[in-house]
Amino acid sequence: MIDLRLLREEPELFRAGQRRRGESPDKVDELLRADESRRAATQRFEAVRAEQKSLGKQVAKASGDERAALLARTKELAAEVKTAEAEATAADEALRKAHLAVPNLVQEGVPEGGEDDFVVLREVGELPAIDSPKDHLEIGEALGAIDTERGAKVSGSRFYFLTGVGALLQLALFNMAIAQAVEHGFIPSITPSLVRPESMEGTGFLGAHASEVYRLEADDLFLVGTSEVPLAAYHSNEILDLSAGPERFAGWSTCYRREAGSHGKDVRGILRVHQFDKVEMFSFCKPEDAVAEHQRLVAMEEEMLAKVEIPYRVIDVATGDLGSSASRKFDCEAWVPSQGRYREVTSTSNCTTFQARRLNIRYRDEDGKPQTAATLNGTLATTRWLIPILENHQQPDGSVRVPKALQPFLGGREVLEPTAKTAANA
């Protein structure tokens, strides 16, 4: 939710923001009107309510004819109050709807356009020279690491088993991510994967992405698509102490996505799946620190990518491809040799105060007054990372070299060898 005070003062700022996103500025004007009629309705209600209260006090003291006369008047008022209140409530609801419809203000400098109009900020690392590279699934199957056939048998398409070194590799990667997060002052956390509707709603995932979300109808709970949801909701309706700096979390959770509308896209292997694991960073900070915090999160992601020795590029996502909460988004895309292109492996968004306003997350400023906090999120590692790791480090004999930084987390293993016969096939 955007800042209504700022909207009243500088509506043009938000109209321009809508145009930059490629959306109509009409929503901004609708919001302005809703805001105005809510204030008018509120004032009408408050006026009659104030009268009712003061007359009510007189009734308590009065007696006899005086009391009877007052009662007659207050009875009329009671009806007026009731209608005025109903109108105020309706105006409130209308404002809320209009408020939710306006996305966050886009940060200065974000490239304009759609999905393909991102700007490449930098490319890091040398692309490996691999003759006819095998893809991650072929490598993974030879290593006895990935089993999509049985995943499909047991759970359906876009499901998989990680087995043997596949399971170990993911655990190693995630442990390395958590270790790095702890080293940088993030609070390691393991979060719920099922959340209540208000948590889902508060983080904005029931808006445009509602069809992406699994819902357990019998219990009215949602399966999260990212631990951003529980981490953001963690401090909902709280006033934080940010005097010592941002509060940072690294949450490890399983993530679930319906992948509705992506039928036939990226169907091979584990690139696009219904269930995966992820370590997600999440920061609560003061709004003035958000831009610096965003850079910090990108730096964390790049540190991880450097550790697994994968070539990547960082892109500045264009306005039309931003989520409604984000003011700016940087993605890191890893080189995938079998596809000869970069694929997204991390994404970090600066949500400024947009998400926190909706979740009612505040902090106290120097004067002790509550102010809306800023929130940011970013990926530190996911199951998808196994793809560039396996592919970039594949060797002609079918083995896979383990990046140095990862070796301690794999019991010192330097190479993953193919198994003639995997345990699963035995």
Place this chain on the structure above:
RNA sequence: GGAGGGCUCGCCUAGUGGCCGAUGGCGCCGGUCUUGAAAACCGGUAUGGGGAAACUCAUCGUGGGUUCGAAUCCCACGCCCUCCGCCA
């Protein structure tokens, strides 16, 4: 699945129809005292909306109802806790 208890201002708590936005304690902030601190004492200390301001309105888990008037009475729901059963 069954039975019971609870939900009030950071925490604990008082409050059974008007004098209640709400008591007291703890904590926190400021002051007095002190070389300094502690103790003691004094004062302050919820959030949001509207208003230039004076001020005003809302909020006692949520939503409805009764009433001129509800933290307080009635109904429904939510959540938390305990016990029993079942499962792990």
